[in-house]
Amino acid sequence: MAARKAPTTTRRKAAPARARGGAKGRASASVPDLFQVLRGRIASQAIAPGAKLRETELAAEFGVPRTRIRDALAALEQRGLVVREPNRGAVVTRLDLSQVFHIYDLREALEGLAARLATERMPPEHWQKDVALFKGPMKDLIAQGDLDTYIEQYELLRLRIIEAAANPVLAEMLDIIYEKTQVLIRRIIILPGRAEIGRGQHLATLEAMRRGDAAEAERLRREGLRTAKATLEKYQRYVL
Amino acid sequence: MAARKAPTTTRRKAAPARARGGAKGRASASVPDLFQVLRGRIASQAIAPGAKLRETELAAEFGVPRTRIRDALAALEQRGLVVREPNRGAVVTRLDLSQVFHIYDLREALEGLAARLATERMPPEHWQKDVALFKGPMKDLIAQGDLDTYIEQYELLRLRIIEAAANPVLAEMLDIIYEKTQVLIRRIIILPGRAEIGRGQHLATLEAMRRGDAAEAERLRREGLRTAKATLEKYQRYVL
DNA sequence: GTCAACAAAAGTGTCGGCACAAGTGTTGAC
DNA sequence: GTCAACACTTGTGCCGACACTTTTGTTGAC
Numbered sequence: 001m002a003a004r005k006a007p008t009t010t011r012r013k014a015a016p017a018r019a020r021g022g023a024k025g026r027a028s029a030s031v032p033d034l035f036q037v038l039r040g041r042i043a044s045q046a047i048a049p050g051a052k053l054r055e056t057e058l059a060a061e062f063g064v065p066r067t068r069i070r071d072a073l074a075a076l077e078q079r080g081l082v083v084r085e086p087n088r089g090a091v092v093t094r095l096d097l098s099q100v101f102h103i104y105d106l107r108e109a110l111e112g113l114a115a116r117l118a119t120e121r122m123p124p125e126h127w128q129k130d131v132a133l134f135k136g137p138m139k140d141l142i143a144q145g146d147l148d149t150y151i152e153q154y155e156l157l158r159l160r161i162i163e164a165a166a167n168p169v170l171a172e173m174l175d176i177i178y179e180k181t182q183v184l185i186r187r188i189i190i191l192p193g194r195a196e197i198g199r200g201q202h203l204a205t206l207e208a209m210r211r212g213d214a215a216e217a218e219r220l221r222r223e224g225l226r227t228a229k230a231t232l233e234k235y236q237r238y239v240l
Numbered sequence: 241m242a243a244r245k246a247p248t249t250t251r252r253k254a255a256p257a258r259a260r261g262g263a264k265g266r267a268s269a270s271v272p273d274l275f276q277v278l279r280g281r282i283a284s285q286a287i288a289p290g291a292k293l294r295e296t297e298l299a300a301e302f303g304v305p306r307t308r309i310r311d312a313l314a315a316l317e318q319r320g321l322v323v324r325e326p327n328r329g330a331v332v333t334r335l336d337l338s339q340v341f342h343i344y345d346l347r348e349a350l351e352g353l354a355a356r357l358a359t360e361r362m363p364p365e366h367w368q369k370d371v372a373l374f375k376g377p378m379k380d381l382i383a384q385g386d387l388d389t390y391i392e393q394y395e396l397l398r399l400r401i402i403e404a405a406a407n408p409v410l411a412e413m414l415d416i417i418y419e420k421t422q423v424l425i426r427r428i429i430i431l432p433g434r435a436e437i438g439r440g441q442h443l444a445t446l447e448a449m450r451r452g453d454a455a456e457a458e459r460l461r462r463e464g465l466r467t468a469k470a471t472l473e474k475y476q477r478y479v480l
Numbered sequence: 481g482t483c484a485a486c487a488a489a490a491g492t493g494t495c496g497g498c499a500c501a502a503g504t505g506t507t508g509a510c
Numbered sequence: 511g512t513c514a515a516c517a518c519t520t521g522t523g524c525c526g527a528c529a530c531t532t533t534t535g536t537t538g539a540c
Contacts (some may be wrong), residue, residue: 067524124334306522307495
């Protein structure tokens, strides 16, 4: 996924001094907007790890004052997406080997908890269609090699589970490591046979959820993450 | 604990309105400094939940420009310690009932993981003196009603476990909910018999760690948090 | 030809000020 | 005496400008 350096000309009006009058409510991007955009670029690797983020450059691209970019960068730094050295600027953090495994340990604990809570708080039949999805269509997607759609669907399931868990603090923490997991999932899933193994584990977890067996759902989810981590350790020199 | 890193040699011109009286005329505090100070005040309840944090007021107290206070408040908001309503200012978030229980679910998953990792990465004898501490002296402290010292010692153990777990991402997440747990621990421990029960559970966990039984250590730690949560639910109308 | 010292440029750190919204006190009518 | 409208005060949102630091490019000596 080569990253075409944004030609996005964004020819905002030359004079940013005006605007803000009664006209449009949002002529320029707000700090949260900028945060989301930059976060997305980093998660999708549109901005490569190690790349420098120049404040002036970004300010020109988005047509906003530099201080606003600065605030967005501060938020990014808080999230650990970039590191800023004094007077040196902000660079996108590259995840090293050790951090990758640390994140998998975290996912095991957090997503296991999410599976348990979701099972406890939802009626078992709520997961019926998800079981069906993973039993049939998802298998076909893998067989056809359409991993992008598969990942997309899986992400939807993941979000539904988090929502069902109804724990904002948990959701926030999973959100913090979201970018990292995005990258890792795509690297692991291309390993030989891994996608199908993962699907089987998701299916088993979902069936436990449909039975209303929260403890078993948690155990299975954790087991799934653990094998994913093991796969990653085994093939680490190929994928990292 | 202030961990001031930056030399802050920036020669400042004629101080505008000179340094305020609140602090001495020493070099002005950096944004991380301000963050830590305000965080400490909130954690120790020196600033009550629901209190308004006025930017100009804080700027005057610390003798720093208001923008710097502003940055610190933004960091506090990111951490969820304050909420800022547009043009209304920042107020300290008061933790409501539901969030309290959510945090205990989180602690169960995270601290359980920490116990497991710590056990795996350290030689069993590393925990020898902690076992001894919880077997004797800590029991005496509780008997004497010196809960402050007990909590202090427990915090030290907690930090050692996190350090031994050697997972920065996990440490970061436990740090995020640190303030909240600080408050909650002090509210739970005063409940009848609770301190002694907690000590017994910590002791059991530590003995598993000394045996090198990581899985059992995780299970026991989680069980401990679960009973703490149950106690909280039982007495919630007294302590919240 | 190489290296070091110097100068220019680029980029970030910091700050003060202005604009606008919400809160508060006052005044007048009824 | 009560209430509503208005002006004032307080405090935050936002932004441009300047100071400082680092990097890059150039020139001169050895």
